[in-house]
Amino acid sequence: SMRAMVDARTVACKTTEPTGRTDKGIIDTQPPRGTRDFFPEDMRLRNWLFGEFAAVSSSFGFEQFDAPVLESEELFVRKAGEEITDQLYNFEDKGQRRVALRPELTPSLARLVLQRGRTLPLPAKWFAIGQCWRYERMTRGRRREHYQWNMDIVGVAGVEAEAELLAAIVLFFERVGLSKDDVGIKVSSRKVLQSVLVQYGIPPESFARVCVIVDKLDKLPREKVEEELRVLGVPPSTIDGVLSALSIRSLEELSRLLGPDSEAVADLSRLFQLAEGYGYKDWLVFDPSVVRGLAYYTGIVFEGFDREGKLRAICGGGRYDRLLGAFGGDNAPMAGFGFGDAVIVELLKEKGKLPAPPHRVDDVVVPLDMALRPAASGIAARLRRAGRSVDLVLENKKMKWAFKHAEKLNASRLVLVGASEWERGKVVVKDLAKFQQEEVPVEDLI
Numbered sequence: 001s002m003r004a005m006v007d008a009r010t011v012a013c014k015t016t017e018p019t020g021r022t023d024k025g026i027i028d029t030q031p032p033r034g035t036r037d038f039f040p041e042d043m044r045l046r047n048w049l050f051g052e053f054a055a056v057s058s059s060f061g062f063e064q065f066d067a068p069v070l071e072s073e074e075l076f077v078r079k080a081g082e083e084i085t086d087q088l089y090n091f092e093d094k095g096q097r098r099v100a101l102r103p104e105l106t107p108s109l110a111r112l113v114l115q116r117g118r119t120l121p122l123p124a125k126w127f128a129i130g131q132c133w134r135y136e137r138m139t140r141g142r143r144r145e146h147y148q149w150n151m152d153i154v155g156v157a158g159v160e161a162e163a164e165l166l167a168a169i170v171l172f173f174e175r176v177g178l179s180k181d182d183v184g185i186k187v188s189s190r191k192v193l194q195s196v197l198v199q200y201g202i203p204p205e206s207f208a209r210v211c212v213i214v215d216k217l218d219k220l221p222r223e224k225v226e227e228e229l230r231v232l233g234v235p236p237s238t239i240d241g242v243l244s245a246l247s248i249r250s251l252e253e254l255s256r257l258l259g260p261d262s263e264a265v266a267d268l269s270r271l272f273q274l275a276e277g278y279g280y281k282d283w284l285v286f287d288p289s290v291v292r293g294l295a296y297y298t299g300i301v302f303e304g305f306d307r308e309g310k311l312r313a314i315c316g317g318g319r320y321d322r323l324l325g326a327f328g329g330d331n332a333p334m335a336g337f338g339f340g341d342a343v344i345v346e347l348l349k350e351k352g353k354l355p356a357p358p359h360r361v362d363d364v365v366v367p368l369d370m371a372l373r374p375a376a377s378g379i380a381a382r383l384r385r386a387g388r389s390v391d392l393v394l395e396n397k398k399m400k401w402a403f404k405h406a407e408k409l410n411a412s413r414l415v416l417v418g419a420s421e422w423e424r425g426k427v428v429v430k431d432l433a434k435f436q437q438e439e440v441p442v443e444d445l446i
């Protein structure tokens with residue numbers, strides 16, 4: 001067949017020329033480095049996952065938004081040494097504009113909020129599911145794109161916003177069959193680190209960079225982190241203070257360290273109290289070593305993790321009250337999270353809970369001879385108008401083939417359009433689940 005020939009010739013050709021064409025003229029059928037194709041079976045899983053994201057978002061009354069994958073580079077240029085901006089997929093376009101493929105959705109959200117300005121009714125509860133990009137040297141062979149679900153609340157200063165966002169994450173986990181024994185959510189506040197740095201006299205303008213470096217503690221050896229902090233002018237004595245604060249594991253201890261009127265303690269205590277109300281307190285783990293790697297977080301931060309500790313963070317988020325100001329606008333309180341499409345699939349696979357949604361149709365319609373093809377097309381049209389999914393057999397096939405085809409498509413019914421029945425204004429409907437058939441007048445067919 002054509003396909004076999006193409007495959008054989010593709011295999012036979014060793015390398016592709018820079019144009020992507022082999023010396024035999026076949027294009028490279030692989031997707032660009034670091035990207036994925038979604039064949040139908042992959043798309044069915046993706047549609048299932050995104051369907052769960054959207055269902056949770058709407059059960060929280062959130063509205064969906066989107067923005068271009070391509071954004072002005074200035075949206076993402078931050079001087080805090082984040083991995084996400086170091087790996088920006090940026091370039092100059094043919095109009096000499098500095099542009100970038102978005103590495104995250106939050107800056108676009110901020111841009112839309114600024115675009116609406118005071119006309120935006122607050123609180124705004126928006127969600128998005130969008131493809132995000134990074135340009136990573138392929139030495140690490142990691143992906144360069146993923147899809148991320150975001151939920152954000154604009155205009156709520158209290159930790160009630162974070163509690164609501166955490167509730168959405170918990171509901172998602174429950175919906176996909178994961179329990180608090182499978183996953184948890186580490187919660188802290190950047191105000192912990194902030195107050196420690198103030199105690200050690202570190203200037204506030206270093207705060208974002210210190211957070212980005214401290215976030216690497218679970219990725220880099222400690223001396224590497226200490227080295228990066230030292231380069232930033234954070235003396236070793238401060239580092240010890242910071243690291244000891246991050247090893248605290250209870251709010252009582254934190255309160256002793258930071259004092260009774262610490263904002264961090266107040267925020268976290270309130271958050272755990274709300275979590276009790278929602279009923280997801282047991283999903284939370286107070287862990288001040290969680291700072292997250294995005295420069296703009298200012299308060300509560302959190303990240304979902306697998307209790308077996310085999311995988312990277314499942315999701316992450318927090319409060320970022322100063323992002324609009326960083327874009328030159330008036331600040332508004334904001335909190336949100338990002339939830340990628342990769343780790344969750346790995347985790348569900350591990351847990352044997354990854355669905356494999358089958359392709360199916362309601363009806364297969366088969367004309368039993370060529371002259372009845374227009375009639376069969378009319379039957380298919382009628383069924384489709386009634387909302388049924390219909391596979392109309394487009395070539396002249398025998399009954400035996402039609403049966404096998406209907407089974408492959410997990411069809412509920414096989415509708416046969418045959419000459420003798422058609423003369424009487426009827427078609428034969430075989431119920432493939434109950435192994436019974438009946439003659440149905442066309443006007444009664446749905």
Ligand SMILES: OCc1cccc(Br)n1
Nearest residue numbers: 132133134143144145146
């Ligand atoms: O989570 C960091 C990230 C950003 C963009 C693309 C990919 Br893949 N990963």
